[in-house]
Amino acid sequence: MWPLTNGLRCLTGPEAALFxxxxxxMVIDLVTELNTEPEDGHPSYFDDDNVDDFGFSAPRWYSMWEPGQRVWLLERVTTSLLAARSAPPPSAIFEATIEAVYVKIADLIAMEITTGTPIQRGSWRGSLLDAYVQRCPHDSLLGALQFEATTIDPCLPPSVTRQWNAAQASSDDGESDSPDAQPSTASKDDASRRKQKSRADEPDWMAWWTSVxxxxxxxxxxxxxxxxxxxxxxxxxxLLQRFLRSKGVNEKFMHRIPPLRSRSQTQAAVGRLRAIVFKGD
Known part of the structure; x- marks a missing residue:
């Protein structure tokens, strides 16, 4: 169980499904990384700028560790948030690990948008909206934006995009039909400018999903x-000690590090994670 904003509890329902x-x-990625590690005892090169495929950077307090250590971190937060194990002591590494999970989700949403996958049950964007509605059911702003996202999303049928572009073009035509407007012979240039303006006026969907x-x-x-x-x-x-005390955590908050573990211990942890994550699949 984890100290969430609504008490000491586990994630449930759509929130748990998204997490x-x-x-x-992340487990799939880590298994791939573990299987490609050098076996001569030398540590693999660590890239301090650990960036996912679509440009989202995992928090350094998670990404700076070796793959086996990251497996340990994921197991600690997963068993507490999904399997009712007692939460570990408040630490930077655990906060960053939870944040890294949602960074991964942002990366998966970017992939959906890039590949044109529609919003539907089971999609990452659909799962995110379900989780948000569960957590913040009375958020009126989300209600307005959810309607927007599910009616003008670039990954819905092309007819919707055409409607959006037509509305923008009509707006531009209304401006050109005003009494002060002057006739133009460069119709192709005007059409090109309208198209560019229409695209520029489209919502920045990745920024919107990231904000959600x-x-x-x-x-x-x-x-x-x-x-x-x-x-x-x-x-x-x-000053650091004073800050930590003011937040109710001890001085070890920034000093805890994940342990180095043997390959067999890491493989066992991966098995336990799979049993929790893929339960019922």
């Missing part, structure tokens, strides 16, 4: 303390 899906994809994820994480877990603590980490230690 479980993100964990499942951020609002969901804030509403579920509250502010991430490690972000504020980072500002003090390289300064006066007393």
């Amino acid at each position: 479980r899906g993100g964990i499942g994809m 994820i951020e609002r969901l994480v804030d509403a579920t877990y509250g502010p991430r303390l490690y972000r504020g603590a980072e500002e003090y980490r390289d300064g006066d230690p007393k």
Whole structure:
């Protein structure tokens, strides 16, 4: 169980389904990474700018560790959020691990948009909206934006996009039909400009979906303390200690690190994660 904004509890329903899906994809990635690790005992090269396929960067407090350590981190947060195990002590590494799951979900949503996958039951965007409605059922802003997202989303049928473009073109024609408008012989240039303007006026859907994820994480877990603590980490230690005490966490919040474990221990952890994530599949 995890200290969520509505008490010490586990994720349930659509929230749990969304989180479980993100964990499942991360486990697949980590297994691939583990299977390609060098076996001569030398650590693999660590890229400090760990960026997913579509440009989303996982928090450094998660991505900086070796694959086996990241498996351990995922198991700790997964068993607490989905399987009722007691939450680990408040630590930067666990906060960053939870955030990394939602960064992965953002990456999967970007892939959906890029490949033209429609919003439907079981899609990442559909699952995200379901989770948000569960967490924030009275969010009027989401209600308006949800309607927008499910009627003008670029991955819905092309007829909807044509309607959007037609509406923009009609607006432009209305401007050109005004009494002060002058006739133009460069109709092709005008059409090209209208098309470019229509595209420019279309919503930035990835930014919108990212904002929904951020609002969901804030509403579920509250502010991430490690972000504020980072500002003090390289300064006066007393200021960092004062900040941590003011937030109700101890001085080890920024010092805990995931343990290095044997390959057999990591494989066992992967098996336990799969049993939780793919339960019922």
